[in-house]
Amino acid sequence: MYKVGITGGIGSGKTTACKVFEVLGIPVFYADTVAKEIMCKDVVLIAGVKAAFGNDSYFENGKLNNKHIAGIVFNNEEALAKLNALVHPAVFRAFDAWEETIPANTPYTLKEAALLFESGSYKMCDTTILVTAPHDIKMKRVMLRDGVTAEQVKARMDKQLSDEEKSKMAGHFIVNDERQSIIEQVLALHQQFLKAAEALKSANI
Numbered sequence: 501m502y503k504v505g506i507t508g509g510i511g512s513g514k515t516t517a518c519k520v521f522e523v524l525g526i527p528v529f530y531a532d533t534v535a536k537e538i539m540c541k542d543v544v545l546i547a548g549v550k551a552a553f554g555n556d557s558y559f560e561n562g563k564l565n566n567k568h569i570a571g572i573v574f575n576n577e578e579a580l581a582k583l584n585a586l587v588h589p590a591v592f593r594a595f596d597a598w599e600e601t602i603p604a605n606t607p608y609t610l611k612e613a614a615l616l617f618e619s620g621s622y623k624m625c626d627t628t629i630l631v632t633a634p635h636d637i638k639m640k641r642v643m644l645r646d647g648v649t650a651e652q653v654k655a656r657m658d659k660q661l662s663d664e665e666k667s668k669m670a671g672h673f674i675v676n677d678e679r680q681s682i683i684e685q686v687l688a689l690h691q692q693f694l695k696a697a698e699a700l701k702s703a704n705i
């Protein structure tokens with residue numbers, strides 16, 4: 501099935517754009533939400549996390565000890581890379597399992613991931629969308645949504661590739677600057693993806 505990856509910086513509006521695709525009947529895999537869920541479900545991942553960060557990574561009831569993990573990976577790039585190397589393949593496995601549940605007559609699927617390019621996940625997509633928004637607007641949105649300070653938002657932004665870097669890898673763009681209609685941009689992309697998905701299907705017959 502034709503796969504579209506969608507990403508964007510924090511507060512760019514990628515989830516908002518995905519909701520519009522969902523209204524059009526396109527199934528969306530929210531990789532970041534799934535990543536949190538599988539931390540306590542994927543046995544290979546759990547074993548890997550315990551081996552890398554110790555048995556204290558989980559409580560006796562099987563819940564993730566977020567404080568323990570955060571304490572290790574916070575400001576430790578090597579440990580964070582180790583954690584990502586465990587989590588990303590587990591998310592790929594979850595995506596494959598999710599795709600199996602999608603009805604065959606679905607034209608295409610969407611995979612939303614904050615680290616689509618950084619994780620290498622984009623290589624498994626037929627095309628990608630980068631959602632962009634001006635820096636100040638992203639700041640304002642996240643501060644309002646999460647009740648955090650500008651410094652806290654900036655610290656999160658600094659952990660992601662810049663839009664400039666991501667632009668070099670993106671196949672399509674949605675500009676969510678609160679002036680251009682996000683709905684119209686999604687509708688235009690939807691038409692393009694329907695055609696591309698149909699072409700892929702014909703080529704595979």
Ligand code: ATP
Pocket residue numbers: 508509510511512513514515516517614641642645676677678682
């Ligand atoms: P994150 O990476 O932090 O999860 P995101 O890229 O998924 O962010 P959203 O959650 O879609 O971004 O949007 C961030 C906030 O900005 C939300 O509260 C959303 O309702 C709001 N927002 C997004 N787009 C617009 C818009 N065009 N006009 C007004 N508010 C918007």
